[in-house]
Amino acid sequence: MNIEELIDQLNAINPNDESLYEVDSIIDLLHKLDIGEAKRAIGPLFKIFERLNEGHYDGVLWSIIHGIEGFNEYEDDLIQSVNRCPNEYNLLMINRILNSGKQSYKSTDYLLLLKELHTDNNLSDFLKEEINGYIDRHSQP
Structure with a gap:
């Protein structure tokens, strides 16, 4: 095929x-x-x-x-997907990247991307809660 x-x-x-x-x-x-x-x-x-x-x-x-x-x-496609339609799985992949210690890709700071998404009033409470957990986990010193 x-x-x-x-x-x-x-x-x-x-x-x-x-x-x-x-x-x-x-x-x-x-x-x-x-x-x-x-x-x-x-x-x-x-x-x-x-x-x-x-x-x-x-x-x-x-x-x-x-x-x-x-x-x-795959990060270009991941960032495009998150910007197009944030969902629990593409956000989980951002979290997995942050867990690996990588903070950014090209001009995208992953934590800043999450913080910007968290302020999106169009997102469900469920997604905002997921994002908030990722922000809390990765904002710690």
Whole structure:
């Protein structure tokens, strides 16, 4: 299967129904491709999180996180996803980066990004609480 077909499959997934379970096999196929080609799927993987209903949990979502992290150099797409549609999974990935000791990427300071998001009145209380926890954890000396 080529990258275009895999991206089409990712774009067709409704993460709120059974089609979410197709992700594991797609990620396996992506990791068999040339890394340059496979990285084209990072954006569509983030968009799965963006289509997810808030509070929906399924273990396969961790497969997406680990799949994206396995590509390395995903931070541009992560920041774009957070700016487009902050959700518990792309924010969790920001937290994981901060846990690793990395504070910024290019011109984006991760903690400042979280603080700016925390003031967004359009975010749910659930997301604001998640963000507040990350801010508290990483603002400590």
